[in-house]
Amino acid sequence: MTPEIKKKLQSCPSLPTPTPIAVQIITLANEPEIDLHRFIGILNCDPALASKILRTANSSLYSYPKKIGNLHQAVMVLGLNATISLALSFSLMKSLQTNRASGLDYALYWKRALIAGTACRVLGATCGFTEIEELYLASLLQDLGMLALDQVFLDLYNHPELDQTCHASIISQEDQCLRVNHAAVGSWLLTQWNFPDRLRLAVTGSDDPSRISPQDERAKFAYCVSLSGKIAEIFLRKSHDDYLQTIKEKAYAWLNLTPDELMEVLETTQGLLPETEKIFQTDLQTWTEPQAILEQARESLLLRSLQSLKEVQELQSNTAAMEAQFQNLEETHRHDPLTGTLTRAYLDQYLETSFEQALAKEECLTLVFGDLDKFKSVNDTYGHQAGDSVLQSTARLLLSQVRTTDMVGRYGGEEFVLILPKTSSTAAEIVCERILYAFRNTTHAIAKNQHIKVTISLGVATHTPDHPYSNITDLL
Incomplete structure (x- = not known):
């Protein structure tokens, strides 16, 4: 990020900022030993936030058999770190949704964030992560930089030909106009807010996690976050074309997910969307019915699998033919065509x-x-x-x-x-x-x-x- 852009961001009066409650939670999360009673006291200062924590703990996302009646029970069931991540998610969502919109389609932005967060939960569970709520928070914040850029560069997302349902188009627009993308800006913001390294790295690599070394122990966490955003796009795009094939390839390359496992992630995500709508009291209506999207995805993945099988068979056939041709050429090189003896x-x-x-x-x-x-x-x-x-x-x-x-x-x-x-x-x-x-x-x-x-x-x-x-x- 250039010094000029950083200076404009720092001087912007309407830049996204965490609420005082969120600041207290972030400070508490960075302490070596977290005081449980102090944390619950912070949550009780915001009744709406406390209510959302309880609603989530009692939701089908966790399927706890008994009703959870207070925050102490919620922390015991969810775990302290998970509750902190949840509280940050709700608190930051509240503060970030108050921003004045310019060229950015805020309704679409929040739909993508919430669908991505839901998908990231499912991906985390599928891949065996224990920090599900931390993944959820990172996924919600992966496009945070767009909110900041929209406040500083008012016409950035106003281009008439810009398709905001296509993240690749958004990134291309940012690169052409600013030579920087929102992932870098979002990471910079989280640094200002004193967020943990793993969350900042996940936001940095959300547009292209391949820049993160596979040897980095945080890489798989970042892969989950990036893939969740791309899965959200499946539910929001008007046209899929070859997009599903791209997702299938990335799911396998990043997380070793087979097409069947990816399909299961999509189906589980779709099933959890109504619960997400209840918790955040919002409407996640997509361009087409979720079931129709899943049917299209299932058909596309099946066709692609059959096509891949055909391509593999053709490749094997071509390879065998090339090997035979090579052997023939080698024989021609070795043996005299007239006598059959060595050349x-x-x-x-x-x-x-x-x-x-x-x-x-x-x-x-x-x-x-x-x-x-x-x-x-x-x-x-x-x-x-x-x-x-x-x-x-x-x-x-x-x-x-x-x-x-x-x-x-x-x-x-x-x-x-x-x-x-x-x-x-x-x-x-x-x-x-x-x-x-x-x-x-x-x-x-x-x-x-x-x-x-x-x-x-x-x-x-x-x-x-x-x-x-x-x-x-x-x-x-």
Whole structure:
């Protein structure tokens, strides 16, 4: 927040301020040890406030089996901290509702605050929080900065195209006009009022809690508050479009709520709205019937779930297709398209890897270099297509004479390399004799009813721990 805006806020005579009762409660809440009798005495100074505390304690929000007749019993049932938060909620609501409206739609503002507070109670219970009333108070106050900005900048919310049911539009308007949003202003106000850090942090992050580190122990509290405001917007928007999907994603990302759990939160919130209306003696009428909103939400979440399932299935299918395509490309890169043996590029890699493994494990490695005899004359006499046929049948013959652990690669033209791991020179000689014998007794089909014989020359080199080579190039 800029110094200029802060100065204007400080000099504004109609800035929201807590009542004297609220100031006393805030002071009491910040003391290390809270005097229960003193707190009850403060509440008794405001009969309307005391009445609301009793009405809330006896409401369906708590479902206490016996009627609570006095403030002492209420504090015992609700808990001291919860009662303090409730008292602050009621007292601040009373003082803040006296502000003179300018461009801000105050009726809509208070509807959102009360629906958000109700939703935050439900979220807190769903997520296992014990400080339900503190969450409620933070949720009620999350848009406090709007009340302050409306008093200082009278035309800020008066823009004819501003949709005040859409909080994103409000934040965009604030950023464009002031380069600050109401969350920062609200946090500043709570600092002036000496509110606890956790409540101030929740208000600061109410528009975008992602700025709060997930490692911060207060982050989940702030996520609840922010999500409650967005849930309130579901009940107040004229059109939902993709908004429900956004809420579903944030509910899962922030609080790990599934679509079914989110739907349950919406239904419980809707069921508690009449009780909230009674306690605050107000009308929370929404644009459409709450039940219709829930039906729309249920349908939207179901459709989105089905769409997400379809997208996942399509993604899995596309992934499988891409993996198959990648494997095909990899096979193309590895294997010579004519002969099916290793390509020269991959052969070089495989030679290096095989040599390094032989060195590391102190094992034998034999290479056999094969060169077809007088292959040029085959091409010259019968044509290149016949030569290709001979190369293909040569590759098949070589592959048939070696083990599955051995590899055959095309070194270039009519030259082939056989890689024989863990093979001594004696064993390699046997393999070579087998290959030579096979070539002498094989004819190669080069055309229909036309066969020729081709021989091959072989060279052998063996790396052993006793007679090692310094590198693969020397061995080759």
